[in-house]
Amino acid sequence: MKRIVIALVTLSAPVLAQQPQMPNLEEIFFQQFDTNKDGRVSKAEFLQPTEAQFDHMDRDKNGDLDQAEVKAFNDEMKARIQEMQQRMQQQGGQPGMPPR
Numbered sequence: 001m002k003r004i005v006i007a008l009v010t011l012s013a014p015v016l017a018q019q020p021q022m023p024n025l026e027e028i029f030f031q032q033f034d035t036n037k038d039g040r041v042s043k044a045e046f047l048q049p050t051e052a053q054f055d056h057m058d059r060d061k062n063g064d065l066d067q068a069e070v071k072a073f074n075d076e077m078k079a080r081i082q083e084m085q086q087r088m089q090q091q092g093g094q095p096g097m098p099p100r
Contacts, residue, residue, distance in 0.1 A: 033041045035048065057065055057073045 030039070030041065032049070033045050035045050054065070057069050059069050059072065
């Protein structure tokens with residue numbers, strides 16, 4: 001049994017070495033939200049991207065989102081996702097995987 005475990009560990013080491021590293025989610029969070037780079041995220045910093053997103057979606061700038069504005073935004077996001085998928089396919093990669 002001990003030999004089987006050793007063999008599995010030895011054989012799986014190269015495979016594990018090829019796996020992409022998980023991103024540091026805490027680091028990504030602070031890069032995105034800690035706009036003044038003080039090592040802390042205030043409520044205002046946290047909400048800023050949401051406000052910017054709302055402003056982007058509110059095409060008529062009336063302070064409200066209607067169904068047409070939400071649909072337009074969803075259509076825009078779908079188009080962006082399709083674009084990214086096409087680029088990844090052209091490059092031979094998959095999300096989270098390095099190109100071959």
